[in-house]
Amino acid sequence: MFNAKGGVGKTTTVVNLAACLAALGRRVLVIDMDAQGNATTSFATTELPRKGTYNLVTGSAGIAEVVHPTLIDGVSLVGATDDLGIIDVELAVGSMGKGHVLRDHISDLPDDSFDLVLVDCPPAIGAMTVNALASAHAVIVPANPTPFAHDGLMRTWRIVKRLAATINPALYIQGVLLTLAEQDADWGVEDVMAAELGSLVFPLRVPHDPKVFVEASGHGLPAAVFAPNSPGARVYLDLAELVLADENRLWRAAKGAATDPPDLAPTRSRAEAENALAGWNVKARDQGLLDRRVNIPELGQPLPPPIFVEEDAAPPGCSVGRQALVALLGLVIGAIGTVMVQGWLR
Numbered sequence: 001m002f003n004a005k006g007g008v009g010k011t012t013t014v015v016n017l018a019a020c021l022a023a024l025g026r027r028v029l030v031i032d033m034d035a036q037g038n039a040t041t042s043f044a045t046t047e048l049p050r051k052g053t054y055n056l057v058t059g060s061a062g063i064a065e066v067v068h069p070t071l072i073d074g075v076s077l078v079g080a081t082d083d084l085g086i087i088d089v090e091l092a093v094g095s096m097g098k099g100h101v102l103r104d105h106i107s108d109l110p111d112d113s114f115d116l117v118l119v120d121c122p123p124a125i126g127a128m129t130v131n132a133l134a135s136a137h138a139v140i141v142p143a144n145p146t147p148f149a150h151d152g153l154m155r156t157w158r159i160v161k162r163l164a165a166t167i168n169p170a171l172y173i174q175g176v177l178l179t180l181a182e183q184d185a186d187w188g189v190e191d192v193m194a195a196e197l198g199s200l201v202f203p204l205r206v207p208h209d210p211k212v213f214v215e216a217s218g219h220g221l222p223a224a225v226f227a228p229n230s231p232g233a234r235v236y237l238d239l240a241e242l243v244l245a246d247e248n249r250l251w252r253a254a255k256g257a258a259t260d261p262p263d264l265a266p267t268r269s270r271a272e273a274e275n276a277l278a279g280w281n282v283k284a285r286d287q288g289l290l291d292r293r294v295n296i297p298e299l300g301q302p303l304p305p306p307i308f309v310e311e312d313a314a315p316p317g318c319s320v321g322r323q324a325l326v327a328l329l330g331l332v333i334g335a336i337g338t339v340m341v342q343g344w345l346r
């Protein structure tokens with residue numbers, strides 16, 4: 001899931017698509033490559049994983065160590081941890097950054113462990129996005145149909161095409177998903193997208209529905225589990241069906257005709273999938289997750305220490321402050337000394 005613009009519904013699409021693919025009977029691994037970690041906190045994970053994508057990409061853990069189960073049967077998670085925020089800086093100065101690290105780890109997964117892997121990208125091109133797009137065979141681009149979003153879409157297009165031409169020739173844009181679509185607004189952007197991209201725009205529109213989507217994120221749940229009967233949840237189930245129906249085509253495009261694609265048809269009917277989502281909703285309710293907003297911190301809690309400062313170490317400003325004080329004292333003493341010497345000489 002990639003778009004060079006933030007706030008367009010990438011994370012929301014990853015977590016809801018994952019829940020809906022699982023509802024249709026498929027096993028999904030979600031990999032959170034964004035330091036914001038919003039996908040990580042969207043599966044009712046009360047205890048956050050200590051190791052995740054940072055460890056994978058820097059080589060301090062193998063994939064088996066970082067895969068965690070979630071509330072949703074069929075969805076597992078490789079989470080984002082705090083240190084992911086500085087990984088681009090570390091990779092830029094070190095030699096650990098190779099674009100294919102994630103792909104190698106994914107190929108280490110046992111063949112029968114997952115049917116699909118969904119990767120949530122940050123909204124910019126950096127080591128994590130390059131790793132994600134190097135390991136993927138299809139990109140879904142969520143885009144909200146507003147004027148700024150169109151510019152983001154064009155930048156996204158150029159980035160994906162460039163990476164397809166350089167590090168991953170098997171990379172395809174599977175489709176553009178219209179998200180956060182206002183009922184009444186008509187900016188003309190949807191028409192422009194349709195004219196430019198034709199059938200690459202999914203025939204779906206995720207409605208702008210903060211009561212469902214923002215509220216669900218507060219509870220740390222996919223909207224499709226938080227409100228399984230909402231219009232938005234139904235669109236994500238439509239998307240899951242479309243994605244599974246399209247897998248054969250993408251497989252052939254990526255690998256040619258030499259090997260047969262795996263059978264990724266849904267193993268559950270639409271009605272069974274809706275029941276599965278409703279079942280996870282009951283499970284979340286039983287665990288008290290619908291009564292509390294896990295992703296909103298309680299008032300008055302102290303802030304955690306900044307990630308650059310080691311615990312018990314003096315803040316970095318301190319030594320600079322001390323040096324400045326010593327230099328200032330030196331100047332003052334020097335100035336007094338000069339005045340006195342001048343006095344004596346007179």
Ligand SMILES: Nc1ncnc2c1ncn2[C@@H]1O[C@H](COP(=O)(O)OP(=O)(O)O)[C@@H](O)[C@H]1O
Pocket residue numbers: 005006007008009010011012013038123179180181206207208209210211213214217232
């Ligand atoms: N269809 C929607 N209706 C209303 N709010 C939405 C919808 N989809 C996403 N959101 C909200 O919009 C914000 C940005 O979505 P998010 O998925 O985090 O975007 P991105 O990952 O692209 O930055 C979040 O607060 C999310 O809850």
Ligand SMILES: [Mg+2]
Pocket residue numbers: 010011012034036038120121
């Ligand atoms: Mg996001």
